[in-house]
Amino acid sequence: MTRQEYLRRQKEELGRKVCGVFPAQYPKEILWALGLAPAEIWDPPLASEQAAAHLQPYICSVVRQGLELLMQGQAGVCDAFLFPHTCDSIQNLASVVNDYIGLDKPCYFFYHPKAPYGPPARAYYLEQLKSLASALEPLAGPLDLAELKRRVAQGQEVARLHGQIYHRRAKGELNCSNAAFYQAVRQGEYLFPDDLIPFLEGFLAGAGGHAPRGQRVLLSGVLPNPPEILSLLDDLGVAVAADDFLACSRRYLFAPSASSDPWQALSEQYFALPPCSSKGSPIQERLDYLLASAEQSGAKGVIFYLVKFCEPELFDVPILTEELKKRGLPCLALDVEINQGLSGQMATRVEAFLEMLG
Ligand code: SF4
Structure with missing residues (x-):
């Protein structure tokens, strides 16, 4: 079943409203508890047609493709949109969508604190969680605290399963291709927890065994797109041993809290x-x-998938690559555009990097 079909079923059969969510971090448990199905918008595979007219040319392709989805009327299944305050580009997108393109759907905003985190940041975050829930209530009905508790427990179960999947991969005990791994973990971008939990359990049960015995690398960046890089690594017998993707481990891996609140x-x-x-x-x-x-994880090198014009990553990656290299961990930084495939030149750079590691 495609994402669209799944989300349509959420609406038609289960009466849930669908909330399109732009990257990256948001408290999905609150949406679940309100009966809203989150549908994350990271990299819709659409030809660029209309969005460019509303954006600066130096905007990242995540924002461009997200706006394209709306401009082409492909987000009809969504009843509302949520914009977490991830970066300036998402902030700008929120303004364009909410104030300028005349989208007749409610938009919500979520402002999480940035580091360093002191006690005021924690009080502020609690306040933000509660105000997001209140803001969504006119759309979704009143929040039931017992239901929130149940959904938080489900979120913790999802985190436990993700933790196991990542742990087994790091130990070389997951027998699946790099492409299949990311196809599986990205199901969390739209599956409701009632479906996500059995899906992840099934994935873990079916992927037992040993990883291929080739080289092992760590991937970092925003998301595993273009997927052709994963296929290239699969073809070369290289296992992704761990990742530091904003769309994946940076949101999925946490130790569940013991708090009953x-x-x-x-x-x-x-x-x-x-x-x-x-x-x-x-x-x-x-x-x-x-x-x-x-x-x-035994990774012998790091490949940074740098989404072109991604400002937050661009600040960090040059320093990270330099420091990692000093500590004996070779790095390769690739400038990518989502859904634009892999050029011959890029493939050659990856192959040369792996040869150097070998
Ligand atoms: S790719 Fe970077 S700049 Fe673009 S939305 Fe994601 S974090 Fe923001």
Whole structure:
């Protein structure tokens, strides 16, 4: 079943409203508890036609493709849109969509705090969680606290399963291609937890075994697109041992909170997420995180998928590559545009990098 079909079924058979969510971090448990089905918009595969007229030429392709989806009328299944405050580009997109293109659907905004995190940041985040829930109530009806608690528990189960999947991959105990791995973990972008949990359990049960014995690398960046890089690594027998993708591990991997208060649990879990450029995490934290991930997973090099014009990543990556290289971890930085495939030149650079690692 495609995403569109799944989301249509959520509406037609289960009476849920669908909320299109732009990258990256948001408390999906609140949406679940309100009966809203989140449909994340990262990289819709559309030809660029109308969005460019509303955006600067130096905007990232994630924002461009997201706007394209709306301009081409392909987001009809969505009843509303949510814009987390991920970066200036998403902020600009929120203004374009909410104020200029005349989209007749409600838009909501979520402002999470940026590092460094002191006590005021934690109080602020709790406030933001509650105000998002209140803002969504006119669309979705009143929030039931018991239901929020149940959905937070489901979110923790999803995190536990993601943790196991990542752990087994890092240990070389997951027998699936790189392409299949990301196809599976990206189901979390739209599956409701009632479906996501059995899906992830099934994936874990079906992917037992051993990873191919080739080289192991760590991927970093915003999201695993263009997917042709994954296929190239598969063809070369190279296993992705760990990742530091904003769309994946930077949102999926956290230790569940023990708090019985769902608001508190959501807050603690947000502050326990891995460091991220979009949250202003100190570079040292990112460096330590990458080094530890590489060591634990046996990755011998890092490939940065740099979405062209992604400002938060562009601030960090030059320093990260330099520091990682100094510590003996070779790096390759690729400038990519989502859904634009892999040029021959890029493929050659990847192959040369892997040869050098070998
Ligand atoms: S790719 Fe970078 S600039 Fe674009 S939306 Fe994502 S974080 Fe923002």
